[in-house]
Amino acid sequence: MARIAVIGAGMGALAAAARLAVAGHRVVVYERAATYGGAVGRFERDGFAFDTGPGLLTLPAVYRDLFLKTGKQPLEECVELVQVDPTSRHVFPDGTDVSLPNASRAGVVGALNTALGSGAGDRWGDFLVRAREAWDRTRRPLLEEPLWPNWRVLGEREPYPAVPHKRLLRTRRASTxxxxxxxxxxDPRLTALLDGHALAYGLDPRTTPASGSVLPYMEHAFGTWYVRGGIRELARAVYERCLARRVEFRFGTGVTGIVEKNGRAAGVELADGTVAEADHVVAGVDPVRLAGLTEHPLQGDADVRPDRESACPGRFTVLLALRGRRETGAVHRTVVHTPDRTAELDYVSFLTDTDDPVRPTVTVLRPDDPTLRPDDEHESVLLSAAAPAQADWAAHDTAERFADLLLTAAEAAVPRLRERLLWREVRTPGRTAQETGAEDGAVPPPALAAAHGRFLYPANTTRFPGLYLVGGWAHPGGGLPHAGMSGALVAGLIVEGPDFQGSQ
Incomplete structure (x- = not known):
């Protein structure tokens, strides 16, 4: 039985802790905050409740596998999963409106043909077929296996089978x-639809490789799910599974350093000056914080070094408490697309010289969930948009002005929104930084192939023996499913050693 010290209680760290504990190891999680879940937080006021992180779940099979491998009680006995149908409603700048069915390519094609005109849905459907090929080519190396030592091959070839495009005397294939x-x-509306999937992960479609096509494919192929009570309930269930497997938690306990002994990680130094010895250390923190915990080099010149053209954006949210009953037939998720694509992408990517916010693509979540409202005569609604993590939100009322833009967009999704409004809570990326410790409140997107490896993440093993990386800032990147996968990879590497080849 080995002693495992886990830094942070985010979803990836919790997934690793549960798997390591069931393998017979003694696991202690050190979390500087007062609770678990990392970015999967919760805000409550006056009987209203809101998720402050992701609001929907894709690839629930990742967490089904976690619960299957760590105990006899399956996931569905611990949380109530509800398939969201329609998966989303989209409101485009020209006034076009379309609702897309959940996990049905034929249904999506039909809905788009009807709303956007004959041929539009067929083009989107053909795109999803090609996206499936990209998914099949990259699924194992990007999600289910430790990062290959020759990881550069993942960046050299674009897995998306783009259609040849003839322009003058040249034939080109899409690379972004x-x-x-x-x-x-x-079609500008299909462009907005694709942009929405990228922006949901804080990605600029102008620089995101064509392999990013796997993001809409995952949603269409595996469906979109809601956890009754909010995604925070999923975090609670994973935390309770850890407790059932005798994982120890030390909340309100900051880690100030990683102890080195005989050239390997041998424990953690805590904020009170004490040292907790360990045989392995698992770090679920962002790179900036991790760099401050050890002077030992973690990477070499041959390792992955993400070099994106712009920093990861953050997530800006506005929580709305509304009076009045949720109308019959209200859609769970509506995406209201920006009227100025270039201005939005420049703003999100921090490529503009002005501090004036622009109206973004806004996701409106309206879960029909009695646990999130004081009674049926009220409703909790969450608005979110990608936003520059580095912006000075306190200057010139930028946060409030940006929140007003989100509210204006949301009027297309929520009838009588402003007259129903009781109060709103504005949450900037800076709030995320305070609660999770992530630099500037940036949110890491999933790992993607191609683009010379710029969208890959460091391996779960490091050049500091005994130290492992887990969570959104390590392979295979950000997102709820990817966090669960990173936990499985780290547990496998510790339990089975360097010969571990990934889940089967």
């Missing part, structure tokens, strides 16, 4: 989501 939209989708 932006080029897929221009050359294959050929």
């Amino acid at each position: 989501l932006d080029e897929i939209a221009a050359w294959e989708l050929r």
